[in-house]
Amino acid sequence: MASTSFIDRRLGVFLALLAVVTVGVPLANTALSPESGLHVPTYMLSLIGKYLCYALLAVALDLVWGYCGILSLGHGAFFALGGYAMGMHLMRQIGSRGAYGNPVLPDFMVFLGYEKLPWFWHGFDMFWFACLMVLLAPGLLAFVFGWFAFRSRVTGVYLSIITQAMTYALLLAFFRNEMGFGGNNGLTDFKDVLGFSLSSDGTRVTLFVLSALALGGGLLVGRWITMTKFGKVLVGVRDAESRTRFLGYRVEQFKLFVFTVSAMMAGVAGALYVPQVGIINPGEFSPANSIEIVIWVALGGRGTLVGAALGALIVVAAKSWLTSAFPDAWLYALGLMFILVTIFLPQGVLGLIEKLGRGRREQPEPEAVEAEA
Amino acid sequence: MSDEVRGLKGTQLYLNDVHRSFDGYKAINGLSMVITEGELRAVVGPNGAGKTTMLDIITGKTRPDQGRVIWAEHTDLTKLDEASTARLGIGRKFQKPTVFETHTVEDNLMLSLAGDRGVKASLLFRIAKAQKARIDELLELVRLTSARHRLAGSLSHGQKQWLEIGMLLAQEPKLLLVDEPAAGMTDAETMRTAELLRDIAGKRSVVVIEHDMDFVRALDCKVTVLHRGAVLAEGSLDHVSANQEVIEVYLGR
Ligand SMILES: Nc1ncnc2c1ncn2[C@@H]1O[C@H](COP(=O)(O)OP(=O)(O)OP(=O)(O)O)[C@@H](O)[C@H]1O
Ligand SMILES: [Mg+2]
Numbered sequence: 001m002a003s004t005s006f007i008d009r010r011l012g013v014f015l016a017l018l019a020v021v022t023v024g025v026p027l028a029n030t031a032l033s034p035e036s037g038l039h040v041p042t043y044m045l046s047l048i049g050k051y052l053c054y055a056l057l058a059v060a061l062d063l064v065w066g067y068c069g070i071l072s073l074g075h076g077a078f079f080a081l082g083g084y085a086m087g088m089h090l091m092r093q094i095g096s097r098g099a100y101g102n103p104v105l106p107d108f109m110v111f112l113g114y115e116k117l118p119w120f121w122h123g124f125d126m127f128w129f130a131c132l133m134v135l136l137a138p139g140l141l142a143f144v145f146g147w148f149a150f151r152s153r154v155t156g157v158y159l160s161i162i163t164q165a166m167t168y169a170l171l172l173a174f175f176r177n178e179m180g181f182g183g184n185n186g187l188t189d190f191k192d193v194l195g196f197s198l199s200s201d202g203t204r205v206t207l208f209v210l211s212a213l214a215l216g217g218g219l220l221v222g223r224w225i226t227m228t229k230f231g232k233v234l235v236g237v238r239d240a241e242s243r244t245r246f247l248g249y250r251v252e253q254f255k256l257f258v259f260t261v262s263a264m265m266a267g268v269a270g271a272l273y274v275p276q277v278g279i280i281n282p283g284e285f286s287p288a289n290s291i292e293i294v295i296w297v298a299l300g301g302r303g304t305l306v307g308a309a310l311g312a313l314i315v316v317a318a319k320s321w322l323t324s325a326f327p328d329a330w331l332y333a334l335g336l337m338f339i340l341v342t343i344f345l346p347q348g349v350l351g352l353i354e355k356l357g358r359g360r361r362e363q364p365e366p367e368a369v370e371a372e373a
Numbered sequence: 374m375s376d377e378v379r380g381l382k383g384t385q386l387y388l389n390d391v392h393r394s395f396d397g398y399k400a401i402n403g404l405s406m407v408i409t410e411g412e413l414r415a416v417v418g419p420n421g422a423g424k425t426t427m428l429d430i431i432t433g434k435t436r437p438d439q440g441r442v443i444w445a446e447h448t449d450l451t452k453l454d455e456a457s458t459a460r461l462g463i464g465r466k467f468q469k470p471t472v473f474e475t476h477t478v479e480d481n482l483m484l485s486l487a488g489d490r491g492v493k494a495s496l497l498f499r500i501a502k503a504q505k506a507r508i509d510e511l512l513e514l515v516r517l518t519s520a521r522h523r524l525a526g527s528l529s530h531g532q533k534q535w536l537e538i539g540m541l542l543a544q545e546p547k548l549l550l551v552d553e554p555a556a557g558m559t560d561a562e563t564m565r566t567a568e569l570l571r572d573i574a575g576k577r578s579v580v581v582i583e584h585d586m587d588f589v590r591a592l593d594c595k596v597t598v599l600h601r602g603a604v605l606a607e608g609s610l611d612h613v614s615a616n617q618e619v620i621e622v623y624l625g626r
Contacts, residue, residue, distance in 0.1 A: 230495035232480055236473045243471045246432065247544060248459035248490045257492050 066303030074163030082267025089130030142263030186281025301348025391440030413574035418599035474526030
């Protein structure tokens, strides 16, 4: 059951573990010698950093799905837009060091015969502007999309389908060279950010720590939102939308707000992801990506925020292990995990952990007993 | 009923010749009715008579094809949605009890308390002393004080009905629309509900839809009999029960 303290046991434990990882992994990378058994190589550090971005993305989805019942199958699009906004800045940072040596135009534009920079690439040479766009691009898309969808009271499966259509449409659009986002190759060959080389260990560690902080921050923002009366209205919308309306709440405004905040959070995750993996391409918009986020959240435990983050970490870690060990089995394994969790663990992995924890402490929490009564 | 009623003082709600059909079926067919301020009114009628649809139209959930619904002498309700009619002061209890099952009883009432319903106000909301006291009072009234920290989903059917009535009262509405409140209640609970609704009336207008004749008798108020989407008879329970048409379509089933 949801506890009433701001940092409850669940969040406290997760944040403590996250703090250990935030300090421990960079230390193990920089302070320990490569011969040491506990040394974390830089590629591994960035891999974990990437997982943390996925975890933030899962928290963003849980905020709308777990708490408000909006099953978005298009959250990958917000992540990708945040990623593209950051990628555009990194592209412009390359400057005349590109293969064609053009001081303004990125390589792919020179290759495609662009005479000048398209209007929407202006401003991205400034870091602050790119950061603003990391929030605004996904936020604005979510706002406009949500404004139409929620006002027309599109809900349930229909809403899920149009979110999926949204990300698919963007996938097709970003694939086109004429769009000016590098077509199917996307944006890559990044050199540095704010003057720091992206291949240096120091930059890598900084990006890692920033990702961990963003995840922690996302969890705290999510926790704050869901603890307020606003958050309780969201749960009301999820469980009995008409009751909320008849109490005088304008449900569409509540949905719109949380959907937009969630999209921005996803955008931040994407922006931190791109410099760590060194590329962003239209594949990030693929509908399958968005569906996978839903699986993370369901597997970890929907409507708990922490569970969503946990689910993402478990699945992506399992994915990188399985795809290298048994490349063909991954999709089946993912499907199987999803089915097993849905059938046997409706509260997700987090629910299981907490149940086991309660069993060990023997004394069941009073609230939980009443809830089952 | 004539248009003059519209100007009358003391009218809380006025339905004038309202029509609504679904795929050619006339669910509401020339319905007119006046509810005065503070009045308690029972609406009865066989299944499918259009009782719930009438409430849908009053609350802006369903738009009438024709006719007018006037609130407090001047506002036309047919242009408004559910949230707007709620904000005007119309509270509605659904036929199937609808509470927030995963919230505590207390939070259900907190969410219903009158006040700013905006996004910003909800984000910054802090409960005031007076509001806490009001919740205590309501819990006492609907006899759920000992259940205040329980999840609403764990309540019995009758308790959910009462919680929903408590939520309605928390809204401080001018008019309560109560759809079959006694369903699933024991006889004792039914009688207490009738008593509760009688107490509420006077300060607020109350329209109660009900099938249970003992309950309607206990309400001891003017009764409107609905049949095929229109008023068949209106008056005291004894008066309408003596009406030959009413006996045929409804009471004498
Ligand atoms: N949204 C709708 N779409 C189609 N038909 C509807 C709709 N709402 C009501 N109806 C129809 O209108 C008729 C009147 O229904 P209504 O629910 O108002 O009856 P009621 O008097 O409340 O009956 P009960 O006592 O069973 O609750 C029914 O035949 C119902 O099927
Ligand atoms: Mg009905």
